[in-house]
């Protein structure tokens with residue numbers, strides 16, 4: 347059992363002054379903070395489970411995690427979405443070992459107990475060997491008490507008293523809405539995931555999602571490699587990063603965004619197909635609305651869901667110094683093949699397992715974790731743009747492309763949750 351950190355230790359990990367915003371390196375180090383993060387962040391708030399397209403039909407299921415707890419999400423025969431702990435109520439064996447699929451029932455591989463996709467225990471082999479008063483009714487799979495979805499994104503929470511999902515999403519809702527408009531009136535369909543891992547804390551990846559400060563540096567060689575392809579996305583992305591056009595935004599709910607200042611489009615699409623797509627967006631949302639929809643945007647739903655225009659990423663914490671990232675390319679139902687194959691290509695080449703950008707980033711994360719082991723330095727600083735950002739009445743803070751406004755929003759929320767129950 348790890349020792350619990352007290353309230354003052356936790357609140358002192360984030361030090362906000364008018365001129366500087368610091369985070370204690372101890373927040374990335376050691377199993378104590380990690381165990382408390384699972385309890386007070388991952389089991390107290392909403393966590394993304396899956397996309398609705400992955401459980402479209404009765405019997406469809408997906409296995410995932412909330413924090414380090416294994417979870418199954420399934421659609422029942424009646425068409426309701428359920429989520430359970432992925433643990434057999436007999437003796438705790440993992441009941442579902444597949445990442446996704448379709449089934450009439452989950453059958454435990456250990457002793458064969460079977461459960462409906464609604465979680466109800468329906469079969470025990472040799473049931474006559476149990477006492478006549480043995481109660482099956484309390485042996486259903488342990489449910490995740492709260493499930494809700496917004497814009498096709500299914501979330502769950504182990505906290506029965508968690509706030510409503512839309513309240514939790516707060517300022518991020520408008521970005522989800524814009525992201526949905528990219529489908530031009532259709533819907534997203536999630537493709538098979540790419541996975542990668544790194545030997546570092548999960549928060550390194552969360553903080554990196556909206557970091558407009560780093561692309562012109564750590565990704566410079568990757569961008570330069572592809573720069574020769576005239577009109578490539580990366581060419582213009584580097585220009586944006588270098589010229590710092592665009593915005594960062596941090597929200598009181600802990601979410602944050604990085605937005606380019608102008609539309610960015612990937613190359614490789616037939617110009618006529620691209621024009622037809624833009625025309626459709628313009629007809630639906632007007633010229634300004636279409637430009638907004640086509641503006642490159644990536645955001646983090648606190649604490650671990652990353653949304654890109656073409657991709658969903660889920661950051662799964664494994665231990666304080668070990669993280670797995672699942673990257674799901676997003677296709678648009680009914681879109682031209684050029685559009686979808688380009689979205690696949692973007693997802694694979696940029697943020698997939700062998701993507702040119704992920705490899706740069708995870709090398710930095712692992713290096714940072716390694717340095718933190720030494721305890722030689724006490725604080726990191728997230729102060730870029732502090733005191734220079736626009737603060738809106740609802741608490742949204744808007745910075746320039748390279749500001750660390752969203753990272754600060756992340757840490758304020760982290761600190762509030764970590765301190766709340768101590």
Ligand code: FES
Pocket residue numbers: 434435436437438439454455456457458459
């Ligand atoms: Fe599942 Fe025994 S642990 S049937």
Ligand code: FE
Pocket residue numbers: 554560561565703704707
């Ligand atoms: Fe990066």
